[in-house]
Amino acid sequence: MKFAYKFSNLLGAVYRQGNLNFSTDGNAVISPVGNRISVFNLKNNTSETLPVSTTKNITCVGVSPDGRLAIVVDEDGAALLVSLVTRAVLHHFHFHKPVSGVRFSPDGRKFVVTKENVALMYHAPGKRREFNAFVLDKSYYGPYDETTCIDWTDDSKCFVVGSKDMSTWVFGAERWANLIYYSLGGHKDVVVGCFFEKDSLDLYTVSQDGTLCVWESDTDLDGLVLKKKSGEGGSRNEEEEEEEEEEGEGREGASKHFFNKEGDFNNLTAAAFHKQTHILVTGFASGVFHLHELPEFNLVHSLSISQQRIASVAVNASGDWIAFGCSRMGQLLVWEWQSESYVFKQQGHFNNMAALAYSPDGQYVVTGGDDGKVKAWNTSSGLCFVTFTEHTSSVTCVAFTASGFVIVSASLDGTVRAFDLHRYRNFRTFTSPRPAQFSSLGVDVSGELVSAGAQDSFEIFLWSMQTGRLLEVLGGHEGPVSGLCFSPVQSILASSSWDRTVRLWDMMDSWQVKETLPLTSDGLAVTYRPDGQELAVATLNGEITFWNPNTATQTGSISGRHDLEVGRKDTDKVTAKQLAKGKSFTSVCYSADGESVLAGGQSKFVCIYNVREQMLVKKFEISCNLSFDAMEEFLDRRKMTEFGSLALVDEGAGDGDGVNISLPGVRKGDMSSRHFKPEIRVSSLRFSPTGRSWAATTTEGLLVYSLDGSMVFDPYDLDLDVTPASIRKQLRLQEWTSAIVLAFRLNEKALKQEALETVPHEQIPVVCGSLPDIYVEKLLGFLATCLETSGHLQFYMMWAQNLLMLHGQKLKNRSGSILATLQALQKSIQRHFDNLSKLCDFNMYSIRYATALSKQRGMKRPAAPEDEEDEEDEGLSDEMSQASLDDDDMRL
Structure with a gap:
């Protein structure tokens, strides 16, 4: 249960490729993001990524008319049937060729898939009892080139398909006597869209060169006649059938329009x-x-x-x-x-994400990317609410101050910047005397000292947040400074470097080196345990070593090279097993309780280790997307040549003699290449301060994994007499404390909530005072989760207040173990405080506006008729609704 983290959300990427869809009610947008599907709820301003993934990037999505099912197809033609209600995969299917479009009929009984120059009509799943979810009904041939778009008539009798050969084909979904197929020309470029008019066979087609053709039909939808089967109306000879295949309802091009008359616009896409x-x-x-x-x-x-x-x-x-x-x-x-x-x-971020940091209450996440942008995300809504674009080069590291309202970021452009989350502005810019590329960053607990390590001059720079002045330049490292971390309890700075040392700098004693810890390999990352009594260092040889900073002794080490299990790139000539010897962890983070450590690096795996036992607890595979490089452990030997993979030989530049293989050490790929597969890796990861989730910046985006305890039965101190019946019996007897204890021993959310909410509010102080110490922490954690969703705000706040007041001293003695619970409680309360303060401010302004308006009109007219008062109220409500709309708009 403690490490039952599951994929929760994907932030930092909102759209990659493919087609967009609206939900049936029109309140949500369904967007393909890589090999996943994200649903953006526009009404509640939230985003959710479905726990469903394909093997390659998604190219098209079809949503059923009732909004319950979606067909998701990837680049290779592998399809998933997904339930949008339960978020589960119902069926797997493979079309064996790339698919250009999927479209359900308006009645939901059929859907059409277009691949290459063929349109395939299937029976829609769920409408008929079938062993196979995808049953092929008919195949339609007509276009000579790839198909591009599909549309259905409103009554699902016919559909139209556009093609790259500049033609449009109308097909009958049934065997109509007067419509088998009909071909339309008239365009001089690829057909981008084709659309039927409402309740009609009239047609609009749009091509890439900006031409619109309007086609009118002389046959109504009701005029389509079903073809009689042989035996019903006499048999026909083959010649008559062939003649009928050629004919369809009469159409004529009524008009043609052009979008780019002035030549201002280029291709219609x-x-x-x-x-x-x-x-x-x-x-x-x-x-x-x-x-x-x-x-x-x-x-x-x-x-x-x-x-x-x-x-x-x-x-x-x-x-x-x-x-x-x-x-x-x-x-x-x-x-x-x-x-x-x-x-x-x-x-x-349209380039790779490089760094992330959680706010102290876990409510916000800030990310920095190679595009030079710093973005702040709300963890509950999953949306970005502010973007800072002041940096001119890649952002390498980001951090929050202890207050949670200041973001500090370091960049390769030679600046460290501080951003204010109240006013959304860059209020401090720290620079060095000589230009330096900053690769690491640290902010002390007070938020007064800001440090940054340079990767070219091997120096550490210290600034004052208050004045913005450079305080000191710390020299001594003989290699690039790869990691910085301030101690949470002392004014000591730990720095790791490629010179195989970790140095501890005393901020109180003239910024001198207090200790130098020797490493067996180049140091890549360093972090303090939350209580400041241990130091974890990731090194280039794939190890994580643990040190006691007070005695400068090594307390343990973990060899994680075998756990990385790196994949083999297309250009690699050695096996994945040999490649793993050169891989290492590049980011390390302690859990909120300090018992575990989270590590990730140049691999698709993220590992959680137990520090005391020095063993792997759990390993997460962050992606199964084969569109990325270095995903597969083994390559097909039949495709390997002396130049490398045959796929790369086929894509080679020039006249075929040269092969496009990147030089050693090149990570980004050849800039002149038309095709580029990004390599999967984890650049940074962090545990949430609440301990309920962790996040990692990867090639895919910002992945969030969280604990979902709703489906897991995890009792505590279970006995035979601990049953739902005994809990309810204690509630009837008004034995509130024993009922709550029994509910927490059974540990089911519904029963715990029932037991708490049955207690009269005047009895809350008595129950809190008589509660055993061991259940105080559990109850506080439960209150934190309830406060996030429940509407009984004052009731649960009374519980939290009485628990903290009556057991404050005992909780203070166990501050290390209960820190995550208290931060989760603070996050929930802070979120409610922010929402209510906004609402109260808005109401105050509205009331002031109303009184000012009434005074102004009262001065003009002493007495106003009733109808004019109604008009005034209506105008006021319009103003207020517009103001609320403006307030809810997202800031980019």
Whole structure:
């Protein structure tokens, strides 16, 4: 139970590639992120990543009309049938070729998959009892090149498919007598979108060169006649059947329109059509989008929302919100076109994440990336609420001060910057006398001292947060300074370096070296235990060594080289087993109680070790995405040549003689190469101060793993008489304390909540006073989790207050073990405080505005009729609703 961490959320990446979808109610956007699916709830401003992953990056997603099922297809054509209700995988299927689109019919009975130049129609799962979830109904051939888009008629009788060969094909979902297939031309470029008009066979097609064709049909949907089977209406000869195959309902190109008349815009890249409002949305490679009303082609709206290519467009059911995805920047935007405002605006780090840090209460996470941005994320909503762009080069390290309202970041641009989370500004910039690239960072407990280590001059710089002045330059290391950490209880700074030493600097005694700890290999990371009595150091030989900083003696070591289990890259000529000898942990972090250590590095695995036993407790595989390099342990020998992998030989540049293999030590890949597979690795990881979760910055993004104790039965001191019946009996007898003790021994959340909420509020101090010491900590932890979700705010606050007041001295003596519980309680209370203070401030401003408005109108007119008062109230409510909308907008 203690280490039952499960994948909880993916932050730092909101959109990569593929198509966007809205949920049925229109309140959520379903976005593919790498090989996972994220659901962004626009109503509650929360994000959730489903615990479902494919083997490669996702290219298309189809959502059923009732919003219960989704078909997810990756780059290779491997498909998953996912329940959006239970978040579980229901079925696996493989289409064996890359799939360009998946679309359910409006009645939910069928879905069409397009791959290469074929359209395949399947029976939708759940509508019929089938042993196999995907049952092929018909295959449709027509286009000569790859298919690009699909759309259905409203009654699910026909569907249309667009192709790269500039043609559009209309197919009948049934065997219609007057429609088998129909081919439409008229375009001079790839067809990007094709859409049926509402309750009609009229058709709109959009091509990449910015051309819209309007096709009118002389046949209604009701005019489609089912083809009679042989035997019902007499047999036909083959010639008649062939003639009928060729014919369909008559169509004529009614009109043709052009988007880029002035030549301002380049390629049209994405399109969506809302049938109820007849609004066509088109996105372009320049980041511009247009709204047109069809069939008149009246321009409603034109705006540039990005500097990059718009890869996907989706419109919600009501037609109010439009979602845009920009794959190159990793942007996801939702635009309300009638009010011309953003509903949602998020962007991840478009390069690798390099560092992360938790706030002291665990409510926020800050990340720094190779793109030079520092982003702050809310752990409960999973969304970014502020981005700082002052750095001009890669951010290597980030940290919070003890107050939790100041973020400090170090960068390769030669600056260390401090950001204020109250005013969202950069209020301090620390620099060195000579330009230096800072690779490590440390902030002391008081928040007054800021230190940064340089990787080129081998020096450590110390600044004062209060004045911004450089206090001292600490020299002595003979290699780049790789890690810095201040002691939580003393004014001592520990620094690790590539010169195979860890130095302890005394901040009180003239910044002199107090101790020098010799290492067996280059030091890569150093961290203090939360009580300051132990030091953990990760070295280049794959070991984690533990030291007593008071006596300068080594207390233990863990060899983690075999636990890394690195994969083999496509360009590697040696086996993964040999490669593992050169790998190591690059980030180490203690758990909140100090008993365990979390380690990660150049591998897809994150390990948790027990410090006392010096053994591996649990290992997490952070990704199974084969789109990344160094994922597989063994490569297919049949594809190996003297130059390396055959896949790389095929992609070789030039005339075929040269092979594109990167030089030794190159991590980022060849910049001139058209194809680049990023290597999977963990750059930084941290335990949450509450101990309930941990986060890691990886090639995929910011992965959060948390404890999910709802499904695990974990009793404490269980006995035969500890049953739900005995708990309820004690409650009926009003034996509150014994009922609570029994509930905590059974350790089921529902029973604990029932026992607590049955206690009358005036009895809370009595129960808290008579509670045994061993259950005080358990009850505080339970209160912390209840406060996050429960609406009984004052009731649970009374419990917390009485427990802390009556048992404060005993808890103080056990401060080390109870620290995580107290921080979890502080996080819950702080979140409620922030929400309520915002609400109260907003209400105060609203009341002031109302009184000022009434005084102003009272001065003009002493007596106002009733109808005018109603108008005034209506205007006030409009102002307030607009203010609340503005307040809820996300800051990018």
